[in-house]
Amino acid sequence: MINKIFGGSYQILRAMGVTLKYLFKKPVTNQFPDEPVLVYPRFRGRHVLKRHDNGLEKCIGCALCAAACPTQCIRVEAAENTEENRRSPGERYADVYEINMLRCIFCGYCAEACPTGAIVLEHDFALAEYDRWDAIYTQDRLLEPHEPKYIQIRDDEVFVPQESWRVTK
Amino acid sequence: MDWIQSLLIPVVYSVILVVMLLTGFAYLSLVERKLVARFTMRFGPNRAGPFGLLQPVADALKMMFKEELLPTHADKWVYLLAPMLAISTAIIGWAVFPLTSHGLSLLGYTIPPILADVNVGLLYVAAVTSIGSYAVVLAGWASDNKYSLLGALRASAQLVSYELPMGLTLVAVILVTGTMSMTKIIQFQVDHAWLIVLQPIAFIIFFVTGLAESNRSPFDLPETENELVSGFMTEYGGIRFASFAMGEYIHVITFSALTAILFLGGWSGPGADSVPFLGLLYFFIKTAVMIFTVIWVRASVPRVRYDQLMRFCWKFLMPLALLNLVVTAIVIAL
Numbered sequence: 339m340i341n342k343i344f345g346g347s348y349q350i351l352r353a354m355g356v357t358l359k360y361l362f363k364k365p366v367t368n369q370f371p372d373e374p375v376l377v378y379p380r381f382r383g384r385h386v387l388k389r390h391d392n393g394l395e396k397c398i399g400c401a402l403c404a405a406a407c408p409t410q411c412i413r414v415e416a417a418e419n420t421e422e423n424r425r426s427p428g429e430r431y432a433d434v435y436e437i438n439m440l441r442c443i444f445c446g447y448c449a450e451a452c453p454t455g456a457i458v459l460e461h462d463f464a465l466a467e468y469d470r471w472d473a474i475y476t477q478d479r480l481l482e483p484h485e486p487k488y489i490q491i492r493d494d495e496v497f498v499p500q501e502s503w504r505v506t507k
Numbered sequence: 508m509d510w511i512q513s514l515l516i517p518v519v520y521s522v523i524l525v526v527m528l529l530t531g532f533a534y535l536s537l538v539e540r541k542l543v544a545r546f547t548m549r550f551g552p553n554r555a556g557p558f559g560l561l562q563p564v565a566d567a568l569k570m571m572f573k574e575e576l577l578p579t580h581a582d583k584w585v586y587l588l589a590p591m592l593a594i595s596t597a598i599i600g601w602a603v604f605p606l607t608s609h610g611l612s613l614l615g616y617t618i619p620p621i622l623a624d625v626n627v628g629l630l631y632v633a634a635v636t637s638i639g640s641y642a643v644v645l646a647g648w649a650s651d652n653k654y655s656l657l658g659a660l661r662a663s664a665q666l667v668s669y670e671l672p673m674g675l676t677l678v679a680v681i682l683v684t685g686t687m688s689m690t691k692i693i694q695f696q697v698d699h700a701w702l703i704v705l706q707p708i709a710f711i712i713f714f715v716t717g718l719a720e721s722n723r724s725p726f727d728l729p730e731t732e733n734e735l736v737s738g739f740m741t742e743y744g745g746i747r748f749a750s751f752a753m754g755e756y757i758h759v760i761t762f763s764a765l766t767a768i769l770f771l772g773g774w775s776g777p778g779a780d781s782v783p784f785l786g787l788l789y790f791f792i793k794t795a796v797m798i799f800t801v802i803w804v805r806a807s808v809p810r811v812r813y814d815q816l817m818r819f820c821w822k823f824l825m826p827l828a829l830l831n832l833v834v835t836a837i838v839i840a841l
Contacts, residue, residue: 361546
């Protein structure tokens with residue numbers, strides 16, 4: 339009984355000591371969007387359609403990404419390149435390229451399936467829209483280079499050091 | 508011009524006190540959110556105004572402009588009365604709290620350090636603060652909702668149970684000081700020693716029961732979100748819901764101030780005898796320390812289970828308070 343009383347009181351005091359210690363620690367909160375968010379290089383976020391260095395689109399309209407997509411959120415319609423209107427180096431280019439971001443699960447299968455590396459999942463995660471139709475991303479939005487200011491890509495893709503895995507005391 | 512001394516000054520005094528307590532509530536809610544956030548390594552509200560200082564204003568505006576809903580089968584007058592009861596009972600205890608050592612003379616009139624220096628101040632506080640439990644019970648009964656009713660039942664059982672050990676510690680305080688007047692209790696502590704030194708067990712019991720009385724964590728069972736939605740407040744919304752929060756926070760302030768007066772010597776401190784302002788300052792600091800401790804406990808200790816709550820009160824606090832009382836009585840008698 340006595341042991342229980344003093345043991346219990348000691349435990350409560352110890353708990354309060356722990357919280358008091360945390361009161362003086364720096365908050366871990368990231369003040370998004372005032373502060374940039376650190377993301378790892380392999381973070382899968384918003385898609386971007388890439389271009390070649392000469393300005394031609396990498397996408398050849400093969401629709402393998404649409405075939406690989408588990409939620410069928412990608413729609414591709416290809417058209418033939420002509421001499422006057424050349425948009426990609428191959429025979430065909432994507433005339434329509436739409437991704438429904440409301441359905442996308444960011445699995446990255448489209449990027450894996452792509453034979454030319456045209457579609458890449460980059461790091462933007464702030465994809466809220468005021469109009470739900472705006473969530474269907476069209477080709478012209480996807481083709482633009484997209485580097486939002488509030489995202490910082492960290493250069494250290496590291497594992498958590500093993501020390502902190504161990505339970506402290 | 509006697510009416511100024513006997514009527515105007517008390518009225519202005521009480522209005523100032525009430526306004527102070529209401530703003531105190533608003534900023535206590537901010538301070539609590541900030542502190543609990545820092546305890547868990549977050550920032551807390553910091554978007555409205557510098558350091559989130561306008562957050563209470565935003566909260567109040569939001570609450571005021573919400574639609575007032577009345578449940579179909581609610582007992583209307585009781586339903587409306589309960590939130591008012593919750594605030595008013597928490598506020599009126601302040602009538603007998605001495606804020607500083609002695610009054611301030613101004614243009615021939617004296618501003619008293621205490622609104623009503625009654626000789627049964629302690630009894631008065633114990634009485635009015637326990638009316639607060641009626642607010643909880645009536646709110647739960649009037650809203651015609653099973654969660655509200657269950658919350659109210661829990662609350663009534665809890666508040667009535669914890670009243671007993673609290674009352675016994677107050678008896679121990681009265682035994683030691685030999686008076687029920689707040690001013691004389693403080694005077695005793697100035698002459699001898701703070702009661703936290705003379706009555707440490709009473710202080711601990713008083714603190715724990717005070718947490719339970721003001722429905723604070725870890726004894727906030729009447730409003731357990733996970734079992735009872737939010738207990739007796741389930742059917743309330745808008746400004747009436749805010750009234751309950753207000754009642755709870757002012758209860759915390761009142762309880763902290765009472766602890767400061769009874770166990771930490773109220774306004775006493777170096778230089779407080781001659782300078783009334785210093786006494787006020789000391790009193791506020793002591794109250795603030797107690798409020799901080801209440802928030803600190805909330806951030807540290809998980810909520811107890813209902814049977815644990817009852818067992819803790821009846822099988823531990825109650826015998827301990829009785830033992831403390833008996834030992835005190837014997838020591839006083841010798």
